[in-house]
Amino acid sequence: MLHIVKHEVATEIQLARPPVNALNLELLRALQNALSEAVQEGARGVVLSGAQGMFSAGVDVPALLRRDRAGVREFWREFFATCATLAQLPIPIVAAISGHSPAGGAVLSLFCDYRVMAQGPYRIGLNEVQVGLIAPDCIQMALRRVVGAYRAERLLVSGALIEAEQALAFGFVDELVAVDQVSTRALHWLNETLALPSHAMLGTRQIARADLTAAFADVDALPIDLFVEAFYHPQTQATLQALVERLKSKAK
Template identity: 80%
Template sequence: MLNVIKHDAITEIQLARPPVNALNLELLRAIQEALADAVRDDARGMVLSGTQGMFSAGVDVPALLTRDRAGVREFWREFFATCAALAHSPIPVAASITGHSPAGGAVLSLFCDYRVMAQGPYRIGLNEVQVGLVAPDCIQMALRRIVGNYRAERLLVSGTLIDAEQALACGFVDELTSVDEVTTRALHWLNETLALPRHAMLATRQIARADLLHAYADMDSLPIDAFIDGFFHPQTQATLHELVARLKKKP
């Protein structure tokens, strides 16, 4: 499910769950374990990457719809725990957005320090509304701190997926490059950052990310149960089942 690649002092954690790197329980737990392993092995920085053309298609909705309420709660708790692991990473993490990144894929990138995205016909965004879900405040704040309050509101309420150029223009991503150079550019940013005086850089980073650290300081304080209530809303369930039906018809 993951490829872990060492680039000297930087560890790359590459999502490798074909065909679209959809997030299921096992993949989320693997990401958390890989993040912890990299820190324990004294990595100085990390890259979270996908495969060419696809960073992550987000949550594995077909699999999630087969789970009962306890199973759905287990999944979403692990999803938020993965966000928390990225938020609390003691070392910088760059997102190598190697292609499409809707919904859950986009969310994970927001908790990284820097986002490089592939140029081309690739889209990114929090399209939860379009599939009947309500993005909770702990996710919305991650977008607000990146693109600002008004832009976040417009993107969230419409559930719009934007292209790479639009993502760069509104600050959703920091840099665009060709699809085969995304990880190279993410590594370049990390190497420049890691060349700075280490204590000052890390201490300043911690202050700058204090809002994320505070929001994800206590998993039990996150609105997981309210989010799950929304997941089981009849209209949401109908929308998600329609989505899965459309996906099954695609060649």
């Protein structure tokens, strides 16, 4: 589910769950473990990447709908726990957004220090509203601190998926490069950051990310049960079931 590549001072964690790197319970747990191991093994930074053309399609909705209520809650707790792991990572992490990155994929990138995205007809965004989900405040906050309050509101309420050039203009991503150069450029940015005096860089980073760290300090204090209740709203369930049917039709 993951490919781990060791660079000189950094670890690259590549999502590797074909065909679209959809997030399920096993992938989320593997990602948390890989991030913790990178720190324990002395990596000074992390690159989080995906497949060329697809960073992550977000939550594996068909698999999630097959779970019972306890299983659904278990999944969403693990999703928020993954966000918490990223938020509290003591070393810089850069997202190499190598293609499309809707919903959960976009969320993971927001918890990184920097975002390099593939140039071209690739889309990114928190399209939860379009699939019947309510983005909780802890996730909205992650977007607000990247693009600003008003822009975040417009993107969230519409559930917009925006193309790479617009994402750059909005500040959703930090730079665009050719799709085959995304990981290389992400590693270059990371190496430049790691070349700074480490005590000053890490101390300043800790202060700058204190709001994000505090918001995810206690996963069980997050409104997981409210989110699960909203997930089972009849309109949400109908929208998600319709999405699954569309996915089945495309696969034929």
